[in-house]
């Protein structure tokens with residue numbers, strides 16, 4: 001049996017199985033039971049074995065009683081980005097003129113406690129059907145402004161391979177679609193999936209595919225995840241990374257510097273640093289925007305902009321993403337006054 005299938009066959013779901021990896025206190029067991037009655041727990045054995053050595057990884061997957069506390073629940077919304085409101089077919093959301101989102105499944109082999117689609121965990125497991133793939137493709141065919149299709153989930157790399165192929169090859173055949181971005185955390189939580197030649201062949205032959213992955217912490221970059229990324233690159237697939245700024249996990253310039261530099265070493269471009277969305281059951285991970293900007297300021301002093309992703313907020317109610325930059329310039333008359341990476345100021349004429 002292929003390694004990735006073995007991982008799926010041995011997914012960890014309950015306290016007894018977790019305790020084969022690390023012991024739990026009575027308090028942790030109590031929290032686990034209460035929280036998972038609303039938000040389930042799921043992890044690959046691989047990712048759980050990383051949690052044994054990394055507190056940050058453990059915090060990203062282990063249920064925390066705060067998720068269901070009134071204080072945290074009341075601050076967030078089920079769908080703060082209004083993805084459901086802007087749906088044009090059962091699985092396709094269209095908001096920006098040139099881009100659409102297709103949420104293909106709610107299945108992920110590891111559930112991240114900070115997930116922005118945590119609302120979908122409460123639904124029965126679904127995978128986009130052949131009919132719904134056709135409905136999404138038809139919508140895209142009719143809308144010639146759409147040039148960029150984001151395939152997301154859950155994790156689309158765990159769709160039945162024939163369905164993934166149908167979707168990706170369908171998009172390949174639509175001339176006005178130029179880019180297909182597949183969002184997946186497989187290189188992080190189940191990198192064995194990217195050791196599978198059948199999947200790599202589909203991604204390569206689909207031609208338009210870019211992979212957006214989601215490393216949040218340097219401890220997630222392992223020999224196996226490096227191999228997974230290498231296989232994508234060998235198949236001609238550019239790999240970008242999205243990180244979410246998470247309190248107590250990566251909200252420090254030191255950790256993010258290490259993460260972004262290590263991603264660059266494996267030829268993954270740090271692309272977005274997302275401010276944590278105001279999602280119900282997630283707000284205990286949220287830092288202030290001011291803290292995010294201060295971290296960014298420090299990063300600009302230390303590393304090349306090539307290694308620094310866009311720091312962005314996603315506007316509530318579907319307002320879209322806005323990039324946040326440290327305050328680096330102002331206009332005075334016909335001049336701009338700039339502040340350089342080391343705090344020096346200089347002036348340039350507008351024309």
Ligand code: SF4
Pocket residue numbers: 107108110111112114115116117153154155184185
């Ligand atoms: S992999 Fe992505 S979609 Fe799945 S639980 Fe984690 S954050 Fe959510």
